[in-house]
Amino acid sequence: MIQVEGLTKYYGALAAIRDLTFAIDRGEVIGFLGLNGAGKSTALRVLGCVLLPTSGRVTIDGFDVVRDPHEIRKRIGFLPDTPPLYTEMTVGAYLEFVARLRGVPSGRAKARTIEVEERTATRDVHDEVIGNLSHGFKQRIGIAQALVHNPKLLILDEPTSGLDPVQIVEMRQLIKGLKGEHTILLSSHILSEISQTCDRLLVIQGGEIVGQGSEQELATQMGSGGYLEIEIGGPSQGEGRAPVEKALQAVRAVAGVLSASVIREEAHVAQIKLDAPAALCPQVVRALVAADIDVMRVGRGSAQLESIFLKLTQTGGQPS
Amino acid sequence: MSATFLIARRELGAYLRSMIGWVIIAGVLAVDGLLFNAFALGGGDKRSSEVLSLFFYFSSGTTMIASVLIAFRLLAEERQTGTINLLYSSPIRDGEIVLGKFLSALAFLAIVTLATGFMPMLVMIHGKVSYGHVAGGYFGLLLLGSATLAIGTFGSALTRSQVLAAILSACMVVAMLVAWLLGRITERPLSEVFSNLSLHGLHFQPFQAGIVHLRDVVYYLAVTYVALFAATRVLEARRWR
Numbered sequence: 001m002i003q004v005e006g007l008t009k010y011y012g013a014l015a016a017i018r019d020l021t022f023a024i025d026r027g028e029v030i031g032f033l034g035l036n037g038a039g040k041s042t043a044l045r046v047l048g049c050v051l052l053p054t055s056g057r058v059t060i061d062g063f064d065v066v067r068d069p070h071e072i073r074k075r076i077g078f079l080p081d082t083p084p085l086y087t088e089m090t091v092g093a094y095l096e097f098v099a100r101l102r103g104v105p106s107g108r109a110k111a112r113t114i115e116v117e118e119r120t121a122t123r124d125v126h127d128e129v130i131g132n133l134s135h136g137f138k139q140r141i142g143i144a145q146a147l148v149h150n151p152k153l154l155i156l157d158e159p160t161s162g163l164d165p166v167q168i169v170e171m172r173q174l175i176k177g178l179k180g181e182h183t184i185l186l187s188s189h190i191l192s193e194i195s196q197t198c199d200r201l202l203v204i205q206g207g208e209i210v211g212q213g214s215e216q217e218l219a220t221q222m223g224s225g226g227y228l229e230i231e232i233g234g235p236s237q238g239e240g241r242a243p244v245e246k247a248l249q250a251v252r253a254v255a256g257v258l259s260a261s262v263i264r265e266e267a268h269v270a271q272i273k274l275d276a277p278a279a280l281c282p283q284v285v286r287a288l289v290a291a292d293i294d295v296m297r298v299g300r301g302s303a304q305l306e307s308i309f310l311k312l313t314q315t316g317g318q319p320s
Numbered sequence: 321m322s323a324t325f326l327i328a329r330r331e332l333g334a335y336l337r338s339m340i341g342w343v344i345i346a347g348v349l350a351v352d353g354l355l356f357n358a359f360a361l362g363g364g365d366k367r368s369s370e371v372l373s374l375f376f377y378f379s380s381g382t383t384m385i386a387s388v389l390i391a392f393r394l395l396a397e398e399r400q401t402g403t404i405n406l407l408y409s410s411p412i413r414d415g416e417i418v419l420g421k422f423l424s425a426l427a428f429l430a431i432v433t434l435a436t437g438f439m440p441m442l443v444m445i446h447g448k449v450s451y452g453h454v455a456g457g458y459f460g461l462l463l464l465g466s467a468t469l470a471i472g473t474f475g476s477a478l479t480r481s482q483v484l485a486a487i488l489s490a491c492m493v494v495a496m497l498v499a500w501l502l503g504r505i506t507e508r509p510l511s512e513v514f515s516n517l518s519l520h521g522l523h524f525q526p527f528q529a530g531i532v533h534l535r536d537v538v539y540y541l542a543v544t545y546v547a548l549f550a551a552t553r554v555l556e557a558r559r560w561r
Contacts, residue, residue, distance in 0.1 A: 051559055
């Protein structure tokens with residue numbers, strides 16, 4: 001669907017993005033993750049055919065952004081960082097205007113307007129003047145205008161910025177609901193929402209991609225592939241620390257376990273934490289059982305995206 | 321072409337829904353009315369055609385001021401509020417954006433100008449003037465307005481600050497206006513060039529008397545075209561920056 005090769009964009013002498021290369025398949029939901037000023041918006045504006053690249057090649061659906069921008073613009077819906085709303089218009093009139101502008105035939109424009117209003121829960125404000133609406137509504141109308149001509153590709157620049165927690169959840173639901181019908185590219189600097197809505201993340205820092213993949217892949221790439229927390233039957237009277245030591249030895253012997261440590265030790269129960277991918281769980285349990293250790297409970301967790309993100313943006317993608 | 325029409329229609333709606341639109345209409349009517357009473361009607365006996373001539377003379381001034389006021393926000397406001405991204409990301413040419421904006425401004429200016437129509441009508445009731453004189457005068461006003469609006473559109477494309485856009489447009493219009501002064505202090509053939517370049521003097525005077533010369537029509541249309549072409553180029557260049 002999208003092929004980006006060596007995309008570079010300069011503002012004067014300043015490179016906003018440098019040599020970006022990535023590909024996005026049809027139907028994927030991709031998250032652009034980066035701090036403010038990392039170059040997310042610039043990249044999305046190039047993909048949205050608002051800006052032209054300084055160098056590099058960008059094709060969307062087989063069309064080149066420099067040579068055939070019109071063909072691309074028919075296929076994309078773009079929500080810039082501030083929703084492009086004519087505040088003196090009513091919601092219905094505005095959406096119909098956008099639909100016509102993007103080539104929806106006049107007979108269909110009204111029906112499409114009603115469809116997207118229902119989709120984005122803005123039907124009730126159809127006759128309201130946009131300028132009088134709350135920020136949450138404006139953001140949703142921003143999404144509605146991107147959807148109104150039923151584009152194959154949706155480009156949403158920070159769709160949740162400035163929303164309250166309830167609205168963020170609603171927005172997340174909305175984007176999840178759009179999954180499947182559209183290829184979606186969205187950006188954010190809020191990690192939690194992006195990890196929940198996106199199939200794949202592109203982490204961008206200083207205008208360059210410093211990591212890409214799913215949350216788990218990124219974690220593995222950064223050498224923190226998640227962890228296992230195991231509760232074992234602890235030392236009973238007279239045994240001392242022997243069972244705990246035995247357990248540590250057993251799990252350390254499993255290939256793939258990077259480290260193991262005791263995090264809690266009481267009478268009858270001890271908790272150890274393994275730095276290992278969650279997929280290793282069966283091997284670890286088998287090894288413990290073989291070593292005659294009672295396994296009481298196994299918990300698994302992935303590395304927190306925040307920490308991956310911080311690592312990536314601090315180290316520029318080199319595993320620390 | 322339909323995109324141009326869509327943009328023009330939306331923009332005209334915006335003028336009529338916004339404060340500035342009505343302020344401009346009211347302002348033009350008030351100033352024209354004052355001048356009409358004070359100068360065209362006052363100051364001794366005059367022939368009807370002289371009164372009409374005077375009316376078109378000072379109307380040309382208010383038309384130019386109104387044009388700058390109408391045009392300065394056209395593109396600057398879109399950039400300031402970010403709505404330009406909507407137009408940029410839609411399958412329309414930059415030329416269609418500029419033309420649509422310009423046409424809406426021209427339509428609005430036509431409304432403003434024709435609202436002054438009762439003044440020549442008063443002259444017609446109480447005196448004797450030809451319809452041709454009135455029609456020619458208004459045609460001239462619209463052509464002059466069209467050229468000024470186009471310059472204003474160009475000024476508006478240059479910056480995202482509406483204030484700056486207004487100042488730039490006003491400066492360009494004034495520069496084009498006072499070109500005839502340069503024509504007076506320079507020698508031929510330079511003086512010819514300057515006087516012919518002037519937005520008002522040589523080219524508007526015939527319209528005042530209700531005379532339509534093809535060369536004047538061509539002049540105003542050429543200024544309009546060049547300014548709109550420049551505005552389109554500015555818009556296109558923005559995508560590279």
